[in-house]
Amino acid sequence: MIAIIMGTTGAGKTTIGNLLAAQLGWQFADADSFHPPANIDKMSHGIPLNDEDRAPWLAAMRGAILEWIAAGKNVVLACSALKRAYRDELRAGPEVRIIYLKGNYALFAERIHQRHGHFAGEGILAGQFADLEEPGDGEAIIVDAALTPEEIVSEIRVRLAI
Numbered sequence: 037m038i039a040i041i042m043g044t045t046g047a048g049k050t051t052i053g054n055l056l057a058a059q060l061g062w063q064f065a066d067a068d069s070f071h072p073p074a075n076i077d078k079m080s081h082g083i084p085l086n087d088e089d090r091a092p093w094l095a096a097m098r099g100a101i102l103e104w105i106a107a108g109k110n111v112v113l114a115c116s117a118l119k120r121a122y123r124d125e126l127r128a129g130p131e132v133r134i135i136y137l138k139g140n141y142a143l144f145a146e147r148i149h150q151r152h153g154h155f156a157g158e159g160i161l162a163g164q165f166a167d168l169e170e171p172g173d174g175e176a177i178i179v180d181a182a183l184t185p186e187e188i189v190s191e192i193r194v195r196l197a198i
Contacts, residue, residue, distance in 0.1 A: 037110050038101055039196065040126060042117035042171075043137035044164040046144030047181050048188070049114035052137060056189050057112040060198060063104075067115035070096040084163030094125050101128045118167045123175070135192050136171050139181030 039062075041053045050066055057064035068076075071093050075085055097115065104111045105128060117123045123134055145161055171178070177195045179188050 037196070037198070038104055038128075038132045039112045039192070040117060040123075040132060040134045041112060041114045041137060042123070042134055042176070043139070043181060044116060044118065044144055044168060045161055046147040047137040047139055048147070048185065049116070049137060051185050052135075052188050052192070053112045053114035055185050056192060059189060059193070060110065060112075062110040062112055065100065065111055065113045067093070067097060067113060067117075070100070079160055082160060084160050084167075090122065094122055098125055098128055101126060101132060105129050105131050116164065118164055118169065120169045120171070120175075123171065133196060134171060134176040135196075136176040136178045137181040137188070138170070138178050141165055143182055 039056065041049045041056070043049055053066070054064050056062070071079075075089050075093060078085060078089065097113070101111075101113070113126075115126065117126060117134065126132065127134070141161065148161060177192065179191050179195075181188070183191070
């Protein structure tokens, strides 16, 4: 199974993804590592990415997902996947499940202010909320991002039956 943990910056994707992967003994991957240097530079300066910027990033992740599926690997991937078209590209097979960490702007802005050393700051949060096409119940498992990380992971495991 490939479990994609999605949401805007500040949703807790990396925290939840790492915790879930550790509990299950699965590989963890962060979508940020698939960005070309030009994208990281833009985001570190508070410049939101556009669809053209995201195309090579999405293609690289889809390629990795296809390799993981072919190798029979179980992987948790933390990825914003803000638009339906992005999720459609990443959903490379029935093995891919999407978990949406849903929360509000104030909560995520507060979290961003508390973290250090991450290139994505509050400057891109507004743009991500503008771009966000929330998945429906049929498309993703929707989890309240205001819960504790342990509660979120527990709910994900119950909903995925893992």
